[in-house]
Amino acid sequence: MALSKCNRLSGTLIKELLDSIDSVLFDCDGVIWRGDEAIPGAPQVINLLKKNGKRVFFVTNNSTKTRKMYADKLAKLGFNATEDEVFGTAYCSAVYLKTVSKVKGKVYLIGSNAMKQELESVGIDQVGVGPDPITGTQIDWVNVALDPDVRAVVVGFDEHFSYMKLNRALQYLTNPECILVGTNTDTRLPLEGGKAVPGTGCLLKAVETAAQRKAQVVGKPSRFMFECVASQYGLDPARTMMVGDRLDTDILLGTNCGLKTLLTLTGVSTVADATEHLQSGCPERLGMVPDYYVETIAELLPALQG
Amino acid sequence: MALSKCNRLSGTLIKELLDSIDSVLFDCDGVIWRGDEAIPGAPQVINLLKKNGKRVFFVTNNSTKTRKMYADKLAKLGFNATEDEVFGTAYCSAVYLKTVSKVKGKVYLIGSNAMKQELESVGIDQVGVGPDPITGTQIDWVNVALDPDVRAVVVGFDEHFSYMKLNRALQYLTNPECILVGTNTDTRLPLEGGKAVPGTGCLLKAVETAAQRKAQVVGKPSRFMFECVASQYGLDPARTMMVGDRLDTDILLGTNCGLKTLLTLTGVSTVADATEHLQSGCPERLGMVPDYYVETIAELLPALQG
Numbered sequence: 001m002a003l004s005k006c007n008r009l010s011g012t013l014i015k016e017l018l019d020s021i022d023s024v025l026f027d028c029d030g031v032i033w034r035g036d037e038a039i040p041g042a043p044q045v046i047n048l049l050k051k052n053g054k055r056v057f058f059v060t061n062n063s064t065k066t067r068k069m070y071a072d073k074l075a076k077l078g079f080n081a082t083e084d085e086v087f088g089t090a091y092c093s094a095v096y097l098k099t100v101s102k103v104k105g106k107v108y109l110i111g112s113n114a115m116k117q118e119l120e121s122v123g124i125d126q127v128g129v130g131p132d133p134i135t136g137t138q139i140d141w142v143n144v145a146l147d148p149d150v151r152a153v154v155v156g157f158d159e160h161f162s163y164m165k166l167n168r169a170l171q172y173l174t175n176p177e178c179i180l181v182g183t184n185t186d187t188r189l190p191l192e193g194g195k196a197v198p199g200t201g202c203l204l205k206a207v208e209t210a211a212q213r214k215a216q217v218v219g220k221p222s223r224f225m226f227e228c229v230a231s232q233y234g235l236d237p238a239r240t241m242m243v244g245d246r247l248d249t250d251i252l253l254g255t256n257c258g259l260k261t262l263l264t265l266t267g268v269s270t271v272a273d274a275t276e277h278l279q280s281g282c283p284e285r286l287g288m289v290p291d292y293y294v295e296t297i298a299e300l301l302p303a304l305q306g
Numbered sequence: 307m308a309l310s311k312c313n314r315l316s317g318t319l320i321k322e323l324l325d326s327i328d329s330v331l332f333d334c335d336g337v338i339w340r341g342d343e344a345i346p347g348a349p350q351v352i353n354l355l356k357k358n359g360k361r362v363f364f365v366t367n368n369s370t371k372t373r374k375m376y377a378d379k380l381a382k383l384g385f386n387a388t389e390d391e392v393f394g395t396a397y398c399s400a401v402y403l404k405t406v407s408k409v410k411g412k413v414y415l416i417g418s419n420a421m422k423q424e425l426e427s428v429g430i431d432q433v434g435v436g437p438d439p440i441t442g443t444q445i446d447w448v449n450v451a452l453d454p455d456v457r458a459v460v461v462g463f464d465e466h467f468s469y470m471k472l473n474r475a476l477q478y479l480t481n482p483e484c485i486l487v488g489t490n491t492d493t494r495l496p497l498e499g500g501k502a503v504p505g506t507g508c509l510l511k512a513v514e515t516a517a518q519r520k521a522q523v524v525g526k527p528s529r530f531m532f533e534c535v536a537s538q539y540g541l542d543p544a545r546t547m548m549v550g551d552r553l554d555t556d557i558l559l560g561t562n563c564g565l566k567t568l569l570t571l572t573g574v575s576t577v578a579d580a581t582e583h584l585q586s587g588c589p590e591r592l593g594m595v596p597d598y599y600v601e602t603i604a605e606l607l608p609a610l611q612g
Contacts, residue, residue: 131439133437134465134466138495138497138503139497141465141503142497142501142502142503158469159440159447159469159470160440160468160469161468161469161472162466162467162468162469163464163465163466163467163468163504163509164465166467166504166508167503167504170494170502170503170504174501187515187516187518188476188516189444191444191445191448195448195480196448196476197444197447197448197473197476198469198472198473198476198512198515198516199516201515202472202512202513202515202516203469203512205511205512205515206504206508206509206511206512207508209493209504209507209508209511210493210494210504210505210508212493
């Protein structure tokens with residue numbers, strides 16, 4: 001394969017690349033779908049990759065859905081996919097807490113019902129999901145009722161995030177044995193039309209600032225997301241490709257784990273962004289330069305059909 | 307005066323120091339009071355300083371009270387003080403927006419009723435005070451109703467801080483002409499017994515992370531807090547002393563503005579903290595080393611009575 005970076009993937013290079021890999025990790029939003037619509041041609045690409053003997057996984061920092069919810073959405077949009085192939089941060093955080101942190105106790109969860117379900121499915125109880133409105137004054141906040149069994153604070157996306165939740169997290173984290181885990185550090189959730197809403201990274205930063213601690217982060221670009229898939233399926237990094245639309249999460253994850261990397265331009269990052277990283281001369285920015293890019297993953301179709 | 311730093315203030319040095327200054331800036335919590343109780347001897351110190359012809363000011367990062375509320379509290383605890391001598395970040399932020407930002411429009415305020423009142427008293431309208439609960443989904447959040455007259459987002463202490471407020475701040479700040487101002491960056495509000503609740507710095511960090519901007523900060527150690535007093539009263543920095551309990555706000559403000567600095571040990575920071583900064587060999591940490599320290603400002607009493 002070419003050693004240079006950021007190559008336009010086309011022609012015979014596509015077949016060559018596909019022959020060099022056994023497994024493909026796809027980010028979801030901006031890669032195989034946008035909002036509630038599949039990227040045209042994406043279901044056929046995924047389904048043909050599998051038909052051609054490749055293993056396919058769906059790797060997303062979104063913490064608001066369970067594996068089951070993702071599998072349902074994939075099926076509805078025409079993707080041939082099973083729950084076991086979905087690695088979202090709701091599921092991966094539960095695995096992380098169970099296998100890496102080996103947390104013995106409950107989780108104080110700033111997060112979604114989906115995270116609650118994934119935690120419960122690995123046998124970890126949580127407290128905290130849902131609204132937590134403010135009452136009283138400082139003296140009440142500092143003496144807020146805490147669950148004595150909590151051993152970890154976990155921060156994912158939570159539209160009920162509030163000062164009281166931030167305060168409760170701080171009170172739990174004054175115990176140095178209580179760990180702090182974040183699903184991901186994405187600062188914004190991009191929507192159509194260049195608009196965005198605040199992402200989990202904002203909530204996590206508030207908690208880190210209060211607790212004066214850095215969180216252990218599960219999601220991309222943390223290596224754990226790949227290791228979570230690799231350990232279950234015995235993946236060979238050298239024969240695995242990461243396909244994503246974000247340089248700072250998807251492509252950096254791929255680089256961090258020694259995977260081949262493919263940027264698709266149907267989402268957040270542009271070729272200009274990648275070129276800027278490439279030309280920066282800054283070693284830590286080089287990890288955000290993909291091996292290849294395509295306009296859309298539909299460009300893989302001819303090689304798969306041929 | 308001695309050129310060395312972090313001297314224990316005692317004996318004849320006290321009288322010498324007092325003779326060298328015309329004005330004294332006092333932080334409040336941890337310096338002249340703790341919670342709702344005056345530090346023993348503090349009212350007498352303040353009242354005698356004034357009787358001896360010194361000008362005294364109260365300079366606090368707390369944004370939850372108006373000047374009037376502070377004056378009332380000071381009077382109740384036995385301090386001879388007027389509204390005009392109080393410089394809290396609720397008031398100073400209003401002055402900053404009026405005189406430095408020269409904001410032409412409304413403020414989207416993440417903050418207290420006290421901030422609302424101080425803004426209104428300089429003729430700036432605000433929207434945003436009070437609870438702002440979440441409804442709907444992402445598409446509703448990104449299209450949330452905005453006030454077209456808003457030209458600044460201001461973040462102070464707000465116990466009603468919520469995901470919706472964070473989102474609203476982000477939507478306003480996508481307009482590059484909308485400025486971002488923070489009252490202060492204190493990460494925690496310390497209470498008795500070593501406990502604390504999250505401070506404005508946590509909320510500001512969440513907004514900065516969402517907006518991908520750095521805020522203009524009004525409170526200590528920003529020079530503006532001193533300039534706000536100095537411009538109104540014509541203070542000479544060389545003949546002004548800053549008295550505080552925090553190295554990273556009070557003492558650093560004093561250093562930044564060329565004031566004499568006195569640490570009092572009735573609050574957050576310790577002599578060991580100061581010594582650590584002094585011995586770090588790090589130029590930017592030297593600014594957090596006070597000229598002098600006392601156990602309590604009551605130690606100034608004999609020199610003032612004599």
